[in-house]
Amino acid sequence: MIFLRLFWEFFKTGLFAIGGGMATVPFLFDISARTGWFSASELANMIAVSESTPGPIGINMATYVGFETAGILGGIVATIGLVTPSVIIIVIIARLLARFADNPVVKTVFKYLRPAVIGLLLFALWQLLPLTFLGDDRNILVLPVIAFAVLLFCMLKWKKIHPIAWIGAGALFGIIFL
């Protein structure tokens, strides 16, 4: 039955893809090769589409692949399949964490984990830079750089404004000037 197989394939992807959205991509190529539900070039399209719609990429991919394979219910089943393993695992970890939250060893470990996350955040930003500020011939695009500086200045000045307003401003800037 297609729904059970969809659930199972995405359950496995959710269980083994460690490290977020893009980590699911190799698993999806594997699903494509084994099941023939979609071709590799369709998958390339799906990745592009997932990147240009709201929501985490991994989730968008699961919904899209499921929908293309078996309709609306397929999209739901694939997405639920993808998140089921991590929900179970996170709940177990959260319970353990609640029990050991005040343990001094755990506290110290987290104290040193947090700066590592800052480093990873900066690296994620670094990967976004060429995509955002470099043109096709690798030259720096002046307008986005100026918009970036203006947006950052405004964000730091008016901290109460919701991030989505800045995203909206960015979209508007793109439509008008890019």
Next chain:
Amino acid sequence: MSTPAVPEKKTSLLTLFLTFAKVGVMTFGGGYAMLPILEREVVTNHGWTTSEQMLDYYAIGQCTPGVIAVNVSTFIGYKTRGILGAIVATLGMVFPSMLIITALASVLKMFQDNDYVRKAFAGIRVAVCALMISAVINLVKKAISNIPTAIVAVATLLLELLLGVSPVLIVVCAVAFGLIMYSYGKRRADK
């Protein structure tokens, strides 16, 4: 690190669902790009967790299976309303994606080739970069308190830039470093 799942003021499951659905709609790219919006909604607006704990969740979400954005949502949901909260927050997070992708699936290829959509996303990326910088500025104060923590942040960035080390390995190394710092601190205190 979470307190047991019985907060003083009970958050309704509907609020939980709607808040995470809101974050899901406003997330472009997922993972770390989502952090500024998640922080605004969950820390500033609802006070369900702190910035520090959110970084903890990211660290754990990074080295557990699944999509990071979802893992962090599950965590905060559990902290707020227990297992049911974990499920509801997760469903809230994925709901907009399911709706949007399903609604747009047939026209998605057209949508993606549309010039205005392409330009809007080029502009959104600029805003996301700026938001991530402002998130870093805010979080640095909370996560970097002394020289060893600064070293961890810089070393992480360098290892990623120069060697492309797996983030899972980064987390493992940071845990090891934390354990070393703990035993070092304890030995000094014992003297």
